Amino acid sequence: MPEDNITQIDFDDLNKRAISQPLVKHIYTADPSAHVFNGKIYIYPSHDIDAGDAFDDLGSHFAMEDYHILSMDSPQSEAVDNGLALHVKDVPWAAKQMWAPDAAEKDGRYYLFFPAKAHDGIFRIGVATSTSPVGPFTPEPEAINGSFSIDPAVFKDEDGSYYLYFGGIWGGQLQRWRTGQFNGEQPDSPVAFLPADDEPALCAKVARLTGDLLEFAEAPKDVLIVDEQGNPLLNGDNDRRFFEGSWMHKYNGKYYFSYSTGDTHFLCYGIGDSPYGPFTYAGKILEPVVGWTSHHSICEFNGKWYLFYHDSSLSKGITHLRCVKVTEITYDTDGRIQTINPYNA
Numbered sequence: 007m008p009e010d011n012i013t014q015i016d017f018d019d020l021n022k023r024a025i026s027q028p029l030v031k032h033i034y035t036a037d038p039s040a041h042v043f044n045g046k047i048y049i050y051p052s053h054d055i056d057a058g059d060a061f062d063d064l065g066s067h068f069a070m071e072d073y074h075i076l077s078m079d080s081p082q083s084e085a086v087d088n089g090l091a092l093h094v095k096d097v098p099w100a101a102k103q104m105w106a107p108d109a110a111e112k113d114g115r116y117y118l119f120f121p122a123k124a125h126d127g128i129f130r131i132g133v134a135t136s137t138s139p140v141g142p143f144t145p146e147p148e149a150i151n152g153s154f155s156i157d158p159a160v161f162k163d164e165d166g167s168y169y170l171y172f173g174g175i176w177g178g179q180l181q182r183w184r185t186g187q188f189n190g191e192q193p194d195s196p197v198a199f200l201p202a203d204d205e206p207a208l209c210a211k212v213a214r215l216t217g218d219l220l221e222f223a224e225a226p227k228d229v230l231i232v233d234e235q236g237n238p239l240l241n242g243d244n245d246r247r248f249f250e251g252s253w254m255h256k257y258n259g260k261y262y263f264s265y266s267t268g269d270t271h272f273l274c275y276g277i278g279d280s281p282y283g284p285f286t287y288a289g290k291i292l293e294p295v296v297g298w299t300s301h302h303s304i305c306e307f308n309g310k311w312y313l314f315y316h317d318s319s320l321s322k323g324i325t326h327l328r329c330v331k332v333t334e335i336t337y338d339t340d341g342r343i344q345t346i347n348p349y350n351a
């Protein structure tokens with residue numbers, strides 16, 4: 007549901023047709039990364055604010071400054087805001103734009119992974135730690151060495167290895183890293199430096215983390231998404247190619263890499279046999295929501311699977327003022343996720 011349709015939307019009607027309601031309404035929240043720690047659901051969202059920055063295709067209007075962690079006893083229960091967990095002013099390397107975070111637990115310690123623009127205007131990914139899943143978190147003094155772009159998502163595999171998925175095109179700057187170095191040249195167009203439409207699309211990145219979860223244990227690799235013939239999705243395949251918002255979960259021994267298609271507003275996924283992929287494109291998880299962005303996580307709770315996502319319904323369609331929601335997902339017998347429409351007809 008692109009932004010230019012907003013003026014035609016009857017939000018009272020849309021909210022009645024919505025399959026789920028905002029988890030909290032006293033603040034704007036987005037990009038929900040959900041995990042179950044010690045039997046409880048913790049949601050690590052962006053904390054949206056209106057800082058007055060003009061809307062542009064590089065996402066300058068997403069000017070978030072801090073994180074608040076939400077917790078829930080179950081997907082049906084009330085969500086609790088646990089207050090300020092980390093503020094940009096306390097992160098030595100970060101200047102602005104605290105975008106979509108994620109978290110992991112290891113040996114009773116909690117790790118918050120977050121992207122922010124450093125003082126040179128380049129997105130990096132940092133880590134902050136706490137003894138509590140809701141913080142407050144203490145940031146490492148530097149961003150993860152060799153990190154770049156946005157939208158970290160951390161996945162713990164059954165063998166105890168942790169992997170960090172990340173990346174996003176346009177405002178997320180992934181297209182500026184094609185040579186391995188940041189290309190800071192003008193123009194500042196979101197589509198500059200992208201491949202041609204008939205070339206393979208840019209890939210999200212994945213790197214295994216070191217045992218202390220503070221660094222990459224290896225150089226980041228491409229997360230390749232292929233079609234049913236095994237061919238990489240092309241840059242012009244906007245309905246299916248990766249844009250931002252990586253997530254990894256494992257279901258029945260298979261690895262599910264899911265992501266947002268950005269300018270076409272879908273949440274899609276591919277299935278593979280390894281955390282590194284390749285992932286064969288398998289379909290859509292969520293049809294477009296009201297608002298430009300779509301961003302999600304998938305989490306199991308008591309044997310059922312849930313999609314945490316956001317839309318801009320709470321702000322009546324303002325792109326950068328979003329609200330997080332949750333709905334159950336179901337799998338077909340062949341392991342395909344049934345596509346969800348966020349609003350009933």
Ligand code: FUB
Nearest residue numbers: 068105106250251299301
């Ligand atoms: O919240 C800021 C950005 O919007 C996120 O990093 C993207 O995934 C999109 O949701």
